[in-house]
Amino acid sequence: MKFRSHLVLIGRNNFIKYQLLIVLLLIFIPAAKAQEFQHLVGEYPFATSIELDTLYSKIITTNTVSASHHSRRFKNSKVGVFGRYFELGNAKKEYAHFYNIQFGGSYRHYFKDEKSLGVMASFGSSSDRPFKNGRDGTILINSTYQLNEKWVLLGNYSNNRTFLNNIPLPGFIYVKDQSREKSVMLGFPFIYILKPFYNNIFSFKYLGILPYNHKFRVLYNDLSIFKPYLGFEQGPLVFFDSYRIENNLRTFWFERKSMLGFEKSFGPFLKIDFQSGNSFSREYFNARSFARRHTQVKKINDGMYVSLSLKSSF
Numbered sequence: 276m277k278f279r280s281h282l283v284l285i286g287r288n289n290f291i292k293y294q295l296l297i298v299l300l301l302i303f304i305p306a307a308k309a310q311e312f313q314h315l316v317g318e319y320p321f322a323t324s325i326e327l328d329t330l331y332s333k334i335i336t337t338n339t340v341s342a343s344h345h346s347r348r349f350k351n352s353k354v355g356v357f358g359r360y361f362e363l364g365n366a367k368k369e370y371a372h373f374y375n376i377q378f379g380g381s382y383r384h385y386f387k388d389e390k391s392l393g394v395m396a397s398f399g400s401s402s403d404r405p406f407k408n409g410r411d412g413t414i415l416i417n418s419t420y421q422l423n424e425k426w427v428l429l430g431n432y433s434n435n436r437t438f439l440n441n442i443p444l445p446g447f448i449y450v451k452d453q454s455r456e457k458s459v460m461l462g463f464p465f466i467y468i469l470k471p472f473y474n475n476i477f478s479f480k481y482l483g484i485l486p487y488n489h490k491f492r493v494l495y496n497d498l499s500i501f502k503p504y505l506g507f508e509q510g511p512l513v514f515f516d517s518y519r520i521e522n523n524l525r526t527f528w529f530e531r532k533s534m535l536g537f538e539k540s541f542g543p544f545l546k547i548d549f550q551s552g553n554s555f556s557r558e559y560f561n562a563r564s565f566a567r568r569h570t571q572v573k574k575i576n577d578g579m580y581v582s583l584s585l586k587s588s589f
Contacts, residue, residue, distance in 0.1 A: 322347065324588045332554055332580035335530075336364040348385070355381040357397070363512065363528060370559070370573070371403035373514040373526070377413070393419040401435055404517040411515040425450050429462070435513050435525070437487055437565040471496065480504075487511055487565055494538065501539040506550070508532045511565055523563050530557040532580070548584040553577060 328339040343357035361375040379397025386392070395417045402411035418430040429446035448462035456475070460467040466483040480492040488510035494502045509531040516526045536550025557575035562568065 322589070324586065326584070326586040328582070328584045330580055330582040332578045334366045334575055334578055335554065335557070335580070336362075336366075338362045338364075345381075351385045353383045353385075355383075357381070359399075363514075365575075371516070373401070373403050373512075373528070374405045375399065375401040375413075375512070375514065376405050377415070379415070389421065389423050391419075391421045393421075400515075401513065402515045402517050408517050410522055411517055413515075427462075429465075431464075435515075437511050437513055437527075440523075440564055478502075484510070501537040503535070503537045506532075506534050506536065506552075508534070509556075516561070519561075524561055525563065527560050527562060527565060527569075528558075529560075529565075530554050530575075534582075536582075543588040546584075546586045548586075549582070551581045552579070554580050 323344045324342065326339070326341045328337070330337040339359070339361045341357070341359040343355060345355035346353055357377075357379055359375070359377045363373045365372065377397045377399035379395060379399075381393065381395040383391055383393040395415075397413075397415045399413050400406045400411050401413050402408070405411070413435045414433065415435075416430075416432045420428040422428065427448040427450070429448065430443065431446060432441075432443045434441050444464075446463045446465070448460050448465055451459040451461065453460070456469075456471055456478075458467060458469040464483075464485040466481065466485065468481045469478060471478045476495065476497050478494045478496055480490075480494060482490040490506065490508045490510075492504045492506040494504040496502060510529075512528045514526045514528070516524075519525075532552055532554050534550040534552030536548065536552075539547045555577040557577065558572055559575070560569040560572040562570065
């Protein structure tokens with residue numbers, strides 16, 4: 276794939292040159308703001324979204340390409356399609372490269388009185404040899420039932436979840452606030468908080484996919500060109516090793532990151548997120564779920580990294 280080769284080239288050889296060029300081109304353009312996570316509660320305003328992510332460090336590299344398209348609302352329903360390609364690379368020859376490739380679709384039906392019912396399903400492969408073996412296939416099904424502007428009921432099934440794997444789970448979201456400057460969405464397994472403080476000069480942002488994925492940021496809002504931030508992230512990724520002996524045994528990749536970065540939005544049409552920092556507590560291990568006993572733990576040395584994310588919606 277030419278596109279994939281281009282991403283790898285950026286990540287391994289020319290990443291610094293590309294990200295500096297992008298920063299120089301974008302840094303002096305006046306910033307515009309866009310509401311986040313609107314698609315979780317209510318009408319998603321954009322038909323098509325494309326997102327590119329690349330991360331480079333001395334040992335670990337990641338590349339992600341994802342895209343989605345939602346049809347215009349037809350009578351009382353809407354359909355969508357999406358796809359995602361992810362690669363986790365390791366410079367050490369004794370470690371395999373892992374991939375997560377997903378394809379899926381969604382359907383949403385709208386009732387009266389602000390109610391709606393949505394279903395999203397995807398199929399793919401999360402493995403060092405994607406689609407080479409049927410037992411490495413992944414299935415994900417999400418459902419949402421929106422009761423009103425405040426309450427959304429959730430349902431989820433996955434055969435590659437970090438906890439309670441292969442068990443259908445219920446959930447919910449309560450929307451306390453939702454605006455450009457302040458959002459509070461509380462629930463399980465999803466939590467999103469964006470709150471300004473100190474006369475709106477700073478904002479605290481938290482995104483959690485419970486129980487193990489957490490992202491914290493403190494943003495400085497008093498610049499017109501971009502929003503610098505300090506942050507911390509942690510979370511596992513899950514893959515099927517094609518050579519595993521037990522079908523239920525999976526390979527986890529876990530890391531924590533502390534970073535300095537900036538966010539910048541040009542309306543909905545382009546969002547940029549650049550960060551640089553230290554990646555630590557990095558390890559591969561085998562387990563049936565994240566909380567159970569880990570075996571064959573392989574530590575990876577701490578390392579500095581740079582990361583760039585671009586997202587466009589139209």
